[in-house]
Structures are given as C-alpha cells and as structure tokens.
Amino acid sequence: GESVGLHLPTLSVQEGDNSIINCAYSNSASDYFIWYKQESGKGPQFIIDIRSNMDKRQGQRVTVLLNKTVKHLSLQIAATQPGDSAVYFCAEIKTDSWGKLQFGAGTQVVVTP
Amino acid sequence: DAGITQSPRHKVTETGTPVTLRCHQTENHRYMYWYRQDPGHGLRLIHYSYGVKDTDKGEVSDGYSVSRSKTEDFLLTLESATSSQTSVYFCAIRDNYGYTFGSGTRLTVV
Numbered sequence: 001g002e003s004v005g006l007h008l009p010t011l012s013v014q015e016g017d018n019s020i021i022n023c024a025y026s027n028s029a030s031d032y033f034i035w036y037k038q039e040s041g042k043g044p045q046f047i048i049d050i051r052s053n054m055d056k057r058q059g060q061r062v063t064v065l066l067n068k069t070v071k072h073l074s075l076q077i078a079a080t081q082p083g084d085s086a087v088y089f090c091a092e093i094k095t096d097s098w099g100k101l102q103f104g105a106g107t108q109v110v111v112t113p
Numbered sequence: 114d115a116g117i118t119q120s121p122r123h124k125v126t127e128t129g130t131p132v133t134l135r136c137h138q139t140e141n142h143r144y145m146y147w148y149r150q151d152p153g154h155g156l157r158l159i160h161y162s163y164g165v166k167d168t169d170k171g172e173v174s175d176g177y178s179v180s181r182s183k184t185e186d187f188l189l190t191l192e193s194a195t196s197s198q199t200s201v202y203f204c205a206i207r208d209n210y211g212y213t214f215g216s217g218t219r220l221t222v223v
Contacts, residue, residue, distance in 0.1 A: 008153075034211060042216055043216050046210060099146075099212075100171065101156075101158070101205075101212060103156040104155055105155045106155050
C-alpha cells in the first residue's frame with residue numbers, strides 16, 4: 001500500500017480513552033479548516049470541518065476546537081477505538097484561493113488495547 | 114472513493130523517463146488537485162485545475178506539468194523523472210462534501 005514511512009509525532013492512546021490531537025496552522029487569513037484521517041494504503045478521509053466564525057464543532061465521537069488568537073486547532077476523539085489508529089492531518093483553506101488545501105505534517109495515533 | 118480513481122496504483126520508472134499519472138472522476142466536479150506526500154511534509158500541492166484547460170501551479174510544481182482536456186480527467190506528467198520525485202501522489206476533487214481524495218499512486222524513480 002501507499003505507506004510513506006512518515007516520521008511523525010506519535011500519540012499513544014489506550015483503547016477507551018479520549019484522544020486530543022493538536023495542530024498549529026500558518027495563515028491567519030485561513031477561514032476554513034478540515035481534519036483528515038489517513039489509514040495505511042489509503043488517501044486522506046474527511047473527519048470534520050469548521051469555519052473561522054465558529055470555535056467549536058461536534059460530530060460523532062469527534063470535536064474540533066478552533067482558537068484563532070493563537071492559530072490553533074485541536075481534534076478530540078472520544079472513547080478511542082482500535083479503528084482510530086491512523087495518521088491525522090489538519091488542513092487550512094483561504095476561501096478565495098481556488099480551494100487549495102494547506103496541510104500540516106500530521107500526527108500518528110496508535111491505539112493500544 | 115466517491116467516483117475518483119487514480120492510475121496506475123504503483124509504478125517504478127528510470128531517471129530521465131517521462132511518466133504520466135491519471136486521475137479520473139465520474140461526478141463532473143470542477144476543481145481537481147494533485148498532491149504529493151513525503152515523510153515529514155504532509156501533503157503538498159503540485160498543480161490544480163478549476164475547469165477544462167484551466168490549470169495553475171501549486172507550491173511544488175517544478176518538474177511537473179498537468180493537462181485537463183475534459184472535465185473527468187486530470188493528468189500529471191513528469192517530463193523527465195528524477196529520484197526526488199519518488200513519492201506518493203494523490204489526486205483530489207472538490208465536491209459537495211468538501212474534498213475527496215483518491216487512493217494514491219506510489220511512484221519510485223530509480
């Protein structure tokens with residue numbers, strides 16, 4: 001598969017615990033943010049998004065928090081499961097930029113039993 | 114993956130040879146993107162398209178060209194492959210759910 005051997009920050013989480021993944025974004029003009037999950041051999045998959053006029057958004061087992069003051073995003077995963085093991089990326093977009101996504105480097109999440 | 118396919122899935126090529134990767138979508142979306150993924154860099158934009166024959170450069174476009182002669186196909190060409198272009202390449206479309214990515218092409222230049 002398309003494993004890229006990423007040398008990433010790793011978050012080890014016990015099954016059932018909550019996970020918090022952090023991301024610092026670079027462009028203060030970005031107004032839309034997305035979290036992606038990438039499993040080995042696959043392309044990034046959408047998890048949740050948030051617009052810059054919000055500071056929190058909840059999905060199923062996931063919550064994204066946005067702090068524009070310090071240009072920081074976080075993804076919280078409740079009751080982490082083995083299937084949550086993957087690389088997680090945040091991406092930012094400035095709306096009038098033809099939709100070009102700017103990705104962070106990613107965080108490897110490893111869920112232990 | 115939501116009507117987006119990449120071909121080939123894997124390719125090994127020699128330095129100096131031309132290579133073309135194909136991205137095909139079935140849903141008539143206007144915006145298409147090519148990214149490369151390397152260790153420590155996340156995904157970086159190579160080129161993008163905002164319509165038939167409308168393309169522009171991303172942040173790492175040197176050594177790459179693209180073409181979009183019809184809505185459904187977005188081709189990425191390495192005119193003369195180099196070892197630094199060994200990478201995993203992802204195509205993405207901008208759709209009603211945000212963005213959908215293909216499964217990627219692993220390209221090795223030897």
